Amino acid sequence: MDVIEFSGKNHLEQALSVADKKFTAFTLQCWLRSSDSGPIFQYYGDESNFFSMEITPTGKIEFSSALAGKVETIQSVRGNINNSQWHKLTFMASDNGLAIFVNQKLAISKNVQEGASFSEQINTLLVGKSCNAQGESTFFSGQLANISLWEQSFSDEDIITDNIHNDDFKGNLFSFDWPQKPLEHAVSAEAPLRQEVEINLVNDSPFELHLEPMLCSSETNDFPLVIKENSQVVIKISDSEVGFQKAAQYMNRQNPNVGLVIEVVKSQVIYESFVKVDVLPTLERSITVVSSSANRFEAQVRISENLVIVNANNLNAFITKLSDEIGQDKIIKSLNYCAETEQATSSREQIIAYNQACQLFNRRLQKKPLAIVNCSSTSDVQKTYLAAKAHNLPISVRSGGHDHEGECSGTNTVLIDLIGLDDVDVDTNGLATIGPGNRFIKLTTTLAEHGVMIPHGTCATVAIPGFLMGGGWGPWTRRHGMCCEYLQKAEIVLGNGDIEIIDQDNKPELLWALKGGGGLSYGIVTKLFVQTFPLPNSMIKFELEWNCYQPDTQKLTENTPTIDILTRWEQVISAADTACLTGTNLKINGKPATPYFCANKVKHNCLMYGYWEGDQTSLERFIKQQFTDYGLKPEAQRIDGIGGLGTDYGKQLMSAWDRESFQNIQLNLAGQSGLPLPPDLDEPAPHKITSRLVDCQGLGDAGHKALLQSLTAPDILVGNRELGLFTYVTLGAIDGAYYQKMPDEDKVQSAFPYKDKLYTIQYQTWWNNELIEKEKLQNNPVYIRTNRALDWMEKSRDFDIPNTSGAFISFKDDSIPTSTYFAHNYQRLVEIKKQYSEDQYNHFRKRKTII
Numbered sequence: 001m002d003v004i005e006f007s008g009k010n011h012l013e014q015a016l017s018v019a020d021k022k023f024t025a026f027t028l029q030c031w032l033r034s035s036d037s038g039p040i041f042q043y044y045g046d047e048s049n050f051f052s053m054e055i056t057p058t059g060k061i062e063f064s065s066a067l068a069g070k071v072e073t074i075q076s077v078r079g080n081i082n083n084s085q086w087h088k089l090t091f092m093a094s095d096n097g098l099a100i101f102v103n104q105k106l107a108i109s110k111n112v113q114e115g116a117s118f119s120e121q122i123n124t125l126l127v128g129k130s131c132n133a134q135g136e137s138t139f140f141s142g143q144l145a146n147i148s149l150w151e152q153s154f155s156d157e158d159i160i161t162d163n164i165h166n167d168d169f170k171g172n173l174f175s176f177d178w179p180q181k182p183l184e185h186a187v188s189a190e191a192p193l194r195q196e197v198e199i200n201l202v203n204d205s206p207f208e209l210h211l212e213p214m215l216c217s218s219e220t221n222d223f224p225l226v227i228k229e230n231s232q233v234v235i236k237i238s239d240s241e242v243g244f245q246k247a248a249q250y251m252n253r254q255n256p257n258v259g260l261v262i263e264v265v266k267s268q269v270i271y272e273s274f275v276k277v278d279v280l281p282t283l284e285r286s287i288t289v290v291s292s293s294a295n296r297f298e299a300q301v302r303i304s305e306n307l308v309i310v311n312a313n314n315l316n317a318f319i320t321k322l323s324d325e326i327g328q329d330k331i332i333k334s335l336n337y338c339a340e341t342e343q344a345t346s347s348r349e350q351i352i353a354y355n356q357a358c359q360l361f362n363r364r365l366q367k368k369p370l371a372i373v374n375c376s377s378t379s380d381v382q383k384t385y386l387a388a389k390a391h392n393l394p395i396s397v398r399s400g401g402h403d404h405e406g407e408c409s410g411t412n413t414v415l416i417d418l419i420g421l422d423d424v425d426v427d428t429n430g431l432a433t434i435g436p437g438n439r440f441i442k443l444t445t446t447l448a449e450h451g452v453m454i455p456h457g458t459c460a461t462v463a464i465p466g467f468l469m470g471g472g473w474g475p476w477t478r479r480h481g482m483c484c485e486y487l488q489k490a491e492i493v494l495g496n497g498d499i500e501i502i503d504q505d506n507k508p509e510l511l512w513a514l515k516g517g518g519g520l521s522y523g524i525v526t527k528l529f530v531q532t533f534p535l536p537n538s539m540i541k542f543e544l545e546w547n548c549y550q551p552d553t554q555k556l557t558e559n560t561p562t563i564d565i566l567t568r569w570e571q572v573i574s575a576a577d578t579a580c581l582t583g584t585n586l587k588i589n590g591k592p593a594t595p596y597f598c599a600n601k602v603k604h605n606c607l608m609y610g611y612w613e614g615d616q617t618s619l620e621r622f623i624k625q626q627f628t629d630y631g632l633k634p635e636a637q638r639i640d641g642i643g644g645l646g647t648d649y650g651k652q653l654m655s656a657w658d659r660e661s662f663q664n665i666q667l668n669l670a671g672q673s674g675l676p677l678p679p680d681l682d683e684p685a686p687h688k689i690t691s692r693l694v695d696c697q698g699l700g701d702a703g704h705k706a707l708l709q710s711l712t713a714p715d716i717l718v719g720n721r722e723l724g725l726f727t728y729v730t731l732g733a734i735d736g737a738y739y740q741k742m743p744d745e746d747k748v749q750s751a752f753p754y755k756d757k758l759y760t761i762q763y764q765t766w767w768n769n770e771l772i773e774k775e776k777l778q779n780n781p782v783y784i785r786t787n788r789a790l791d792w793m794e795k796s797r798d799f800d801i802p803n804t805s806g807a808f809i810s811f812k813d814d815s816i817p818t819s820t821y822f823a824h825n826y827q828r829l830v831e832i833k834k835q836y837s838e839d840q841y842n843h844f845r846k847r848k849t850i851i
């Protein structure tokens, strides 16, 4: 090949013997290598017959031409032609428009008229130079070779398959005599490289694939005739100097749904080479490019059965195996699959049973597990976990199902349900062995029968594992701290399936992590060993209310500024002489925005709940001294239950604290008084929670103002309550005798990071309209408002409230970053999980678990 070298100063000129100097069609082809921009060719016959080609600064090719007065310009979409590599360029012009081919691939074609202008002096072909209308010249630098010009156009296919040869088109070929040695320094270019492709094709599927003829493709002798199931073949293709495109189709002879088409394109331009595999839906493929250079392309193609089918097969194998091991009656699923008939069937009862088993406490969330396994022993848990792991199925773990973000379940997971593991035992030292299926209503009653108690939560149906591993806040926190402080040891199924008892002698770091480091992350806890404390003789659960709702109208009575109640409550919980108040909440109901917000005057419904250790007289004295004497006499005062040693603890003291009852409001509006424990209070309901914690010095003026502002908001609509839509905060006291007296060195004995905080702020919205939901289903006016309530939650989460920080994992909001929940302990928890949980691939994972 003769190569002509252009230095950016020289050019060639050649008179063309075109009839009347006019082209009606032409094709110009050349090889080009350049690292620059500039003109390549220019020809001017007259104002209606000319053309030019150039490289733009970004390496695109621009081609302008006028044939019989029709002026057009096109530019290749991709650039980088000036990458110092050889490229084969073809320019074609005809009545149909213009086309540019780069390395035998169509780069662009167009049929639009645009303007172009040339100097009228040119009537020859300029090579490596162009002149503009003012007669100014620019030059090309780089190399050109094998320049051919035909006075005709060709089909795209002819160009792509390199089917144009000088000899074939003798009659039309425009004879173009180049000097043998056009320039002094003409050099001989190395021939464009031979192109090679190597595809390592791994067939992981159980299907044999046969080469089939293709309707529209090239020769396929480069491809193997058969690709066996679970085998590997290497496809090697080596071809002409210009690059190539080859394709082959494979089918499975037994199953017409199994097949693929593999297409290989090799170009000298690295980014233009590729392998493409289209598969029928029963297959999946992945492609890894191993290397790509000007002359060689290497890739690995992996074929396997479609992942959905693989997962379905895995699920069937899992259910068969587990049924053998623990009995099929413990496995709830929506469909029964029969391998012989390849049919899945389900009865109405089964569908209902499955959907009931799916239910989470938070009805806002719908999750559809692959199967729900009702475990009744540690061994069941271990076998279920190992079988799921062996069959590559993700897991979820559920005890009470009260996780606010539904992380105890998951669509397309195997749900390991522990509610059946509900044994409780208390030894002579007061150490309670508690199965994870224990809900507080049963657990507290059983413990009280033994004369002991643990710091439990406020909701009767919450179960102990998620609660304790989240920290465990409740009506004993001021006096006895968080429940996690009492965990002595735990039986746990680790990531490798081993069952271990962890305590101060075996993996104490893991024990530390379970004390407030969040649920699930470290293993599946099958027994909790919790130290109890003696139950006092008399405990009273009481409520004080200010700015009550008038029962018949639900209108707020506005007597006492919220800020006064809030400030007093803060002072009470941080005082040293209020130890008999073992735990307390202050609930402040949100209300619609008012035109003139004044933090010192605004009034909300406020409800303080508490556990009082003592008798009624001492409680009365406390209320008088701490509230009435400060001008804050409660408008309503209620005793919900009196419990303690020898009483039915669960019934007396475990009625829900922090929910409102749609039923009660409806009864009030109808002129009847609410029930003491209305049936919807502990029922599952749709809701959303978000939280933060108040620093030890309290909210301060600015914090008070911001909190009250967030509770007086345009997203809270008039009439929400009457529809059963509630929007409020509950403040939960942490500060009290327990943490006030705890030495600093003891404060690091558990992973719960917020021991020095004054209290939690928990924003909540619920629409616990149980009855109306049943009656009206979707035709319920509450749904016109729920989005606003959820907006209120999100704005509240981001509201700037001075002197607050962090978030409480048990009040989970999945839009808060995980590290925020665990604060300064987060990194240590990550290390512990990595080191001790034997959970290499993080099977114990949900959105807010560790790592």
Ligand SMILES: Cc1cc2nc3c(=O)[nH]c(=O)nc-3n(C[C@H](O)[C@H](O)[C@H](O)COP(=O)(O)OP(=O)(O)OC[C@H]3O[C@@H](n4cnc5c(N)ncnc54)[C@H](O)[C@@H]3O)c2cc1C
Pocket: 361, 396, 397, 398, 399, 400, 401, 402, 403, 404, 407, 408, 409, 418, 436, 456, 457, 458, 459, 461, 462, 463, 464, 465, 466, 467, 468, 470, 471, 472, 473, 474, 518, 519, 520, 521, 523, 524, 525, 526, 810, 811, 846
């Ligand atoms: C109405 C209501 C009232 C509440 N009141 C309080 C309160 O007063 N104080 C308080 O601190 N919190 C309270 N919470 C929050 C509650 O403590 C947490 O939601 C807690 O995680 C629930 O525990 P669970 O076992 O019932 O939940 P689940 O939803 O079953 O589990 C919660 C998380 O722990 C994991 N998990 C469950 N069991 C195990 C196990 N055995 N081993 C390993 N991981 C496990 C789950 O996978 C999930 O990630 C309340 C929640 C609700 C809905």
